[in-house]
Amino acid sequence: MLRRLKILLEPDREEKCHYNMASLFHGMLMERVNPSYAGYLHESGYKPFSQFVSGAVGNGLWMWTVSFLTEQAWQEVGRPLLDDKAGEFILKDKDIRLTVREKRLEPPVSYGELTRKYYLEEQPRRAIKITFLTPCSFKSAGRYAILPDLALIYQSLMNRFDAFADEFSLRSTDALEHLARFTYIRRYDLRSTRYHLEGVKIPSFIGKLELAVNGPETMAGLANLLFAFGQWAGIGIKTALGMGAVQIE
Helix, strand or coil, X not given: CEEEEEEEEEECCCCCCCHXXXXXXXXXXXXXXXXXXXXXXXXXXXXXXXXXXXXXXXXCCEEEEEEECCHHHHHHHHHHHHHCCCCEXXXXXXXXXXXXXEEEECCCECHHHHXXXXXXXXXXXXXXXXXXXXXXXXXXXXEEECCCCHHHHHHHHHHHHHHHCCCCCCCCHHHHHHHHHHEEEEEEEEEEEEXXXXXXXXXXXXXXXXXXXXXXXXXXXXXXXXXXXXXXXXXXXXXXXXXXXXXXX
16 A cells, blocks of 8 residues: 655744655654564565655745555554654754644555556556656766656656555566656756755765656556655655655646
């Protein structure tokens, strides 16, 4: 099951929310997780959740969005967050007290439902608009890749889908090659930036990207499925620490 929890927060002083703060929220989140599961998360490659913060809700409020890719991640990480009765969080490094104004749990979506809606659609969309809400980057050949390389984008999504979807597998070199071949960038409005993470500045990009998918309908359906999944999983590296959050139109 895919789940998303949004928490509306009010800081105790006027403070601009910046997406770089998400790493602090990650630390706050891990403090609430059972130590044995926290150890499992530390050792695992792909994390079964993503999260990011935004100050775009207005009135000085912040929005913390946490998405869960497995039932276990929801029970171990999400459920304690939802059931927490404290009513506030404290960002220790910033000395900011955040009062919870609202918690919104969106309806869960199964991998089967997602697949039927997008991959099995009779006339899948050929145009996909992606907004990178937080900086996105990739690691390739030991270096950061800060251009929107289609093969890296699709590979990131396919790897995460296969890691957590218990009913389906997309693992196919041919599928990855075909997706990259049949997709092209129609329009973009991107800028380079750096994501600050524990003293490291990660080269990355942020902005909007519009893709067009040619070829068979199965390719268009697969592309739509992967990008829809990306709204929970994120794209690229460090999605559990606030990077690679996307919105799809």
